[in-house]
Amino acid sequence: MTLQERDKKHLWHPLTQHKLHPNHLAITKAKEALLFDDKGNEYIDGIASWYTCMYGHCNAYITSKVYAQMQQLDHVVFAGFTHEPAIKLSEELIKILPNNQEKLFFSDNGSTSVDIAIKMALQYHFNQGEKRGKIIALEGGFHGDTFGAMSVSGLSVYNGPFEDFFIDVARIQVPTKENFEIVKEQFIKLLSENNVAAFIYEPLVQGAAAMKMFDGRLLDELLAIAKQHNVLAIADEVMTGFGKTGKNFASEHLVNQPDIICLSKSLTAGLVPMAITSTTQNVYDAFLSDDIGKGFFHGHTYSANPTSCTAALAGIELLQSEEIQNSIQRIIKSHQTFDARIKNHPKVKETRQLGVIYALDLNVEMDRYGDLRYKLFRFFMENGVCLRPLGNTIYILAPYVITDKQLEKVYQAIEESLAII
Numbered sequence: 001m002t003l004q005e006r007d008k009k010h011l012w013h014p015l016t017q018h019k020l021h022p023n024h025l026a027i028t029k030a031k032e033a034l035l036f037d038d039k040g041n042e043y044i045d046g047i048a049s050w051y052t053c054m055y056g057h058c059n060a061y062i063t064s065k066v067y068a069q070m071q072q073l074d075h076v077v078f079a080g081f082t083h084e085p086a087i088k089l090s091e092e093l094i095k096i097l098p099n100n101q102e103k104l105f106f107s108d109n110g111s112t113s114v115d116i117a118i119k120m121a122l123q124y125h126f127n128q129g130e131k132r133g134k135i136i137a138l139e140g141g142f143h144g145d146t147f148g149a150m151s152v153s154g155l156s157v158y159n160g161p162f163e164d165f166f167i168d169v170a171r172i173q174v175p176t177k178e179n180f181e182i183v184k185e186q187f188i189k190l191l192s193e194n195n196v197a198a199f200i201y202e203p204l205v206q207g208a209a210a211m212k213m214f215d216g217r218l219l220d221e222l223l224a225i226a227k228q229h230n231v232l233a234i235a236d237e238v239m240t241g242f243g244k245t246g247k248n249f250a251s252e253h254l255v256n257q258p259d260i261i262c263l264s265k266s267l268t269a270g271l272v273p274m275a276i277t278s279t280t281q282n283v284y285d286a287f288l289s290d291d292i293g294k295g296f297f298h299g300h301t302y303s304a305n306p307t308s309c310t311a312a313l314a315g316i317e318l319l320q321s322e323e324i325q326n327s328i329q330r331i332i333k334s335h336q337t338f339d340a341r342i343k344n345h346p347k348v349k350e351t352r353q354l355g356v357i358y359a360l361d362l363n364v365e366m367d368r369y370g371d372l373r374y375k376l377f378r379f380f381m382e383n384g385v386c387l388r389p390l391g392n393t394i395y396i397l398a399p400y401v402i403t404d405k406q407l408e409k410v411y412q413a414i415e416e417s418l419a420i421i
Ligand SMILES: *Cc1c(COP(=O)(O)O)cnc(C)c1O
Pocket: 109, 110, 111, 112, 114, 142, 143, 144, 145, 202, 207, 208, 236, 237, 238, 239, 240, 264, 265
């Protein structure tokens, strides 16, 4: 039996209607920007396996560091104990995070980092005797699939069974030049009711909404207003973090810095799962008390797993290396050249780029999970390129180590795909 056949027996895949899509491609190996299947075919990982392995798959520097750590200390409970990988990671990560960030709280994935941010925000006000239970979020945002994260996500594609159980969320439109006065007015009105705990947003790029980009200056204005009302700003940088927007964090493009930041995905360079919710001293201090109940009683078994911390540390080292920084600039320029070549194509409606994130909207209407999406996906795979269109958007977010030749192959596949739609 092939891996694909054996897969079908016991496995249930994420985001999948198995009746319509029973087959899953077996990948046996990955190296740098390439994935290899069980038939020996290779594919350029144009989306860095959901924006994780930015320094390349099976990066030898990262795996060697992690291997050494595994032989030294595999895991220890992080309640009551500590260890150097977590300490060192805190020192190095705080250095590159926006200046106001001081404290790190560990969990396992992007969704839990968001749930933690929401719980922190709710308890921050609760501890100060304020009843604030509402979270403001942006329409079309995506923050994950656990209950809190799902509640604040605006992309409620198939959330029907759960909607009655969501936390209290008010949604505002993504600010644009056209709607800004209305959005701002609505935002101020919501805040003036004094029951808003936090405002959560993906800074500058809404990833799952098909790499929708928006003007940071408008977001900055909203953040300034939130501050005046003591509403905590939560930046979900799970996708945007670690260099993708051309700066280490998308929040660095803004003047007003968030109170809380969610990190995961490329935090651990695609090797092992981990997430971090970082906060300011001010947020942390609201949990300090002689009253034990004012502490943050949230914890995951694998909090601050030493091997994950080691992967993150090695990733941060690579991110700051000249080689990766040069590569980021190289990809930015390469995308710009490609953009000039394709943006006037009749089948292309709009293109956009921020840092190494490049997206183009096709001039066709289709569902987010519609048939054309699968047709395009198959076309790309047959051409040795792994791209996963979202609705009518094709986007590239490749590992920083992708070569110029591989980039050209991705561009060519996109150009050729326009002929089949
Ligand atoms: C992927 C993602 C999440 C959820 O992370 P998981 O690790 O899949 O739970 C949350 N927010 C953003 C912006 C993401 O891109």
